[in-house]
Amino acid sequence: MSQTTQIDRQLPLGDEIFLDHVGHFVRDPQAAAAALVRAGFAPTPVSVQVAPDGGPTGTGNVCAMMTRGYLEVLFKTADTPLGREFEAALVRHSGVQLAAFAVADANAWHRRLGEAGFRTRPIAPFKRPVGTETGTDTASFTVARVEPGEMAEGRIQMLTHHTEGAVWQKRWLDHPNGARGLATLAIVVANVDEAAARYARFVSRPVVRTRGGAAVVLDRGRIDLVTRDAFAAALPEVDIPSLPFMAGYGVTMRLLDAVELALRSRGLASRRAGDVLVVPFPEELGQGTWLFSEDSQASVFG
Numbered sequence: 001m002s003q004t005t006q007i008d009r010q011l012p013l014g015d016e017i018f019l020d021h022v023g024h025f026v027r028d029p030q031a032a033a034a035a036l037v038r039a040g041f042a043p044t045p046v047s048v049q050v051a052p053d054g055g056p057t058g059t060g061n062v063c064a065m066m067t068r069g070y071l072e073v074l075f076k077t078a079d080t081p082l083g084r085e086f087e088a089a090l091v092r093h094s095g096v097q098l099a100a101f102a103v104a105d106a107n108a109w110h111r112r113l114g115e116a117g118f119r120t121r122p123i124a125p126f127k128r129p130v131g132t133e134t135g136t137d138t139a140s141f142t143v144a145r146v147e148p149g150e151m152a153e154g155r156i157q158m159l160t161h162h163t164e165g166a167v168w169q170k171r172w173l174d175h176p177n178g179a180r181g182l183a184t185l186a187i188v189v190a191n192v193d194e195a196a197a198r199y200a201r202f203v204s205r206p207v208v209r210t211r212g213g214a215a216v217v218l219d220r221g222r223i224d225l226v227t228r229d230a231f232a233a234a235l236p237e238v239d240i241p242s243l244p245f246m247a248g249y250g251v252t253m254r255l256l257d258a259v260e261l262a263l264r265s266r267g268l269a270s271r272r273a274g275d276v277l278v279v280p281f282p283e284e285l286g287q288g289t290w291l292f293s294e295d296s297q298a299s300v301f302g
Contacts, residue, residue, distance in 0.1 A: 019221025023098030040177025058083025068181030088175025108145035178254030211302030
């Protein structure tokens with residue numbers, strides 16, 4: 001079985017690297033936020049991201065913050081280069097098209113990416129205003145990015161959080177569905193060997209072979225790289241629009257039986273696959289599936 005870890009800390013130290021968040025690309029943030037609520041998440045208010053000069057980056061978000069990692073819903077806010085990139089990505093499909101890995105020093109990892117042969121973009125500081133229980137604050141982070149095409153699966157990046165308290169506010173961490181943390185990301189690829197070698201080089205972690213293909217295990221979290229046939233066998237309810245495809249992600253939950261009952265009462269389809277509850281995304285969140293489990297090591301891919 002693939003392994004994943006759950007370090008009992010939100011942010012990494014030293015050379016640790018965590019699966020920090022995944023991002024759904026959508027057109028309608030209000031409908032997407034309502035879909036998160038229907039699935040039992042407690043989303044944050046809408047936030048519009050701004051560049052260091054105070055201008056819009058071109059995207060905004062709604063998040064579901066958890067005690068370990070978070071889910072992000074991204075949408076276009078302005079006709080900027082980033083906004084146009086986002087719009088182009090939506091032409092492929094709506095759904096998960098971003099994966100971000102948390103590191104303690106994005107600048108150091110940015111240099112490592114270049115040394116590992118990746119074409120990198122300039123290091124990018126970002127910030128976004130966030131409401132608090134007493135007023136407003138600013139969430140700030142530094143992002144290490146590669147050029148388009150270097151990671152064909154989507155927007156794959158590393159970041160360093162500078163404002164943990166503003167991002168993970170306690171009032172947003174309690175979800176009716178009992179969601180606790182982001183555990184895995186499943187990506188369907190045409191060539192598992194190539195993708196596994198590339199991700200291993202990207203995150204500086206080894207590859208583990210699985211029944212479905214391969215996995216790259218982080219200090220917290222795991223990337224499952226799966227063949228089309230293995231994915232179709234394990235998750236036939238999810239259509240593959242094209243390859244590569246960020247097909248879903250694992251979330252650890254407190255009580256899976258209670259989640260299953262609640263989802264059924266809200267009209268959301270689900271299916272048990274061993275220790276995993278397979279829950280296809282509502283249409284408003286795009287194509288793909290949640291893989292809910294009580295154990296961060298649970299897997300439908302072996």
